Amino acid sequence: MDKLNKKYHIWTAGCQMNVADSRRLGSSLEHLGYNFTDNVKEADVLVLNTCVVRQSAEDKALGFLHSIRPLKEQNPNLVINLMGCLVGVKGAEKLQKKLPFVDVFSPPSDPGPLIAHLTQDDDYINETNVTRNRFAIMDGEIIIPEHERGKLVSAFIPVVYGCSHACTYCIIPYQRGIERSRPVGEIVAEARSLAAQGVKEITLLGQIVDRYGKDVADGPNLAELLHLLNDVAGIERIRFLTSHPNYFGVDIMRAVAELPKVMPHFEVPIQAGDNEVLENMKRGYTQEDYRKLIAQIRDEVPGCSIATDIIVGFPGETEEQFEQTYQLLADLKMDVAHLARYSPRKGTVSERRMADDVTDAEKRRRFHRLEALQKEIATEINARYLGETVPVLFEEKVKGRWRGRTPTNKLVFVESDDNLRGKVVDVRITWTGPWSMQAQMLQQKPTPLVLA
Numbered sequence: 001m002d003k004l005n006k007k008y009h010i011w012t013a014g015c016q017m018n019v020a021d022s023r024r025l026g027s028s029l030e031h032l033g034y035n036f037t038d039n040v041k042e043a044d045v046l047v048l049n050t051c052v053v054r055q056s057a058e059d060k061a062l063g064f065l066h067s068i069r070p071l072k073e074q075n076p077n078l079v080i081n082l083m084g085c086l087v088g089v090k091g092a093e094k095l096q097k098k099l100p101f102v103d104v105f106s107p108p109s110d111p112g113p114l115i116a117h118l119t120q121d122d123d124y125i126n127e128t129n130v131t132r133n134r135f136a137i138m139d140g141e142i143i144i145p146e147h148e149r150g151k152l153v154s155a156f157i158p159v160v161y162g163c164s165h166a167c168t169y170c171i172i173p174y175q176r177g178i179e180r181s182r183p184v185g186e187i188v189a190e191a192r193s194l195a196a197q198g199v200k201e202i203t204l205l206g207q208i209v210d211r212y213g214k215d216v217a218d219g220p221n222l223a224e225l226l227h228l229l230n231d232v233a234g235i236e237r238i239r240f241l242t243s244h245p246n247y248f249g250v251d252i253m254r255a256v257a258e259l260p261k262v263m264p265h266f267e268v269p270i271q272a273g274d275n276e277v278l279e280n281m282k283r284g285y286t287q288e289d290y291r292k293l294i295a296q297i298r299d300e301v302p303g304c305s306i307a308t309d310i311i312v313g314f315p316g317e318t319e320e321q322f323e324q325t326y327q328l329l330a331d332l333k334m335d336v337a338h339l340a341r342y343s344p345r346k347g348t349v350s351e352r353r354m355a356d357d358v359t360d361a362e363k364r365r366r367f368h369r370l371e372a373l374q375k376e377i378a379t380e381i382n383a384r385y386l387g388e389t390v391p392v393l394f395e396e397k398v399k400g401r402w403r404g405r406t407p408t409n410k411l412v413f414v415e416s417d418d419n420l421r422g423k424v425v426d427v428r429i430t431w432t433g434p435w436s437m438q439a440q441m442l443q444q445k446p447t448p449l450v451l452a
């Protein structure tokens with residue numbers, strides 16, 4: 001592809017899905033001849049891939065958007081593309097009026113509108129209800145953007161777009177649209193093309209990844225998909241997230257236990273430990289169900305690690321109800337807890353029907369209590385790795401230390417002059433903390449003395 005002598009920059013916020021979407025968009029832009037720049041001021045095309053899951057994320061996106069406005073005033077030819085959950089699937093009419101300096105609005109996961117704008121593709125522009133991007137998804141092949149090529153060890157593959165659940169607090173289904181599983185052929189083709197470009201680890205993404213295939217009549221389910229991907233040559237590790245407790249079947253647990261490449265790590269959010277709060281959230285399970293599920297996972301996949309998500313300060317959450325969450329976390333001892341303070345999102349059921357009645361100070365207090373508890377739990381769990389030898393997949397060197405992950409997704413740092421990028425190496429853990437570990441390369445076997 002001839003180069004255009006034009007540059008693009010993509011600012012990405014939010015979840016792993018956005019990271020995947022941005023890479024796909026970068027790939028499409030390079031296909032058109034654009035070059036990546038990490039300098040916003042140098043860009044001819046500037047993309048903001050946004051998140052609105054909490055108010056803080058929305059504020060960040062709007063803050064960045066307004067900070068780049070002067071660039072457009074200086075350079076009217078600059079193309080600004082607002083993408084992702086701030087735009088949503090319903091389109092951009094309201095936003096267009098508010099943000100006249102934005103040239104293109106794109107729903108999540110869709111490079112189409114920008115590519116159409118840059119190529120002036122009238123057919124595309126006139127087409128309505130475009131749900132599939134004709135320019136970059138094609139048959140699943142993806143070309144890794146140049147600045148990451150040869151360096152990218154771990155990549156995300158979206159397998160389910162959108163979400164059709166109706167958790168009362170959550171804006172994602174409104175912004176990302178209904179659940180759509182990607183065709184299995186496309187996913188396998190994407191995994192193969194990533195492997196051919198040096199990627200060693202893939203992480204399958206879906207808002208409810210364990211619902212993969214349940215929206216189509218005759219496709220494979222997640223366990224079957226894991227079996228297929230386990231056979232892709234060059235891919236050494238496979239992960240998936242996020243799982244919803246209600247769809248997490250024993251077939252998935254067994255696939256993880258049986259398949260050598262599928263890593264023993266799960267992301268299964270509880271969100272709250274009190275049954276009334278869970279009911280108000282419309283999560284569809286009780287804390288007892290969740291406890292049973294975690295016990296079953298640990299039984300089927302011994303030595304696995306499990307992460308959870310928790311929201312504190314949901315409307316009406318009393319001190320006693322919060323204590324249920326605290327107790328549940330203390331009992332179950334999860335490896336990781338992603339914590340969030342409840343943030344009312346416009347248009348969601350909880351925002352329309354329930355008062356945001358837990359004060360900000362109280363939300364912070366609850367957050368910090370869980371954070372302190374989780375720090376103790378993670379310290380205790382990670383300490384068990386001390387002195388153990390574990391296979392770590394190394395991704396990059398940061399400030400002189402190689403950074404990688406254990407099969408259980410623990411972050412490990414190692415000092416080494418060797419090039420460890422993309423390699424799975426057995427290392428010995430020499431220090432552990434709540435959020436990371438340090439390790440040493442195993443002593444190289446001394447070369448045997450050859451006696452003459």
Ligand code: SAH
Pocket residue numbers: 053054169170171172206207208242244269271309310311340341342343344345
């Ligand atoms: N689909 C996934 C991830 C959703 S977003 C799931 O079902 O878990 C990631 C996390 O953000 C959620 O797990 C939840 O803990 C948090 N979250 C979502 N909406 C929120 C809101 N309105 N306020 C605070 N946290 C929220």
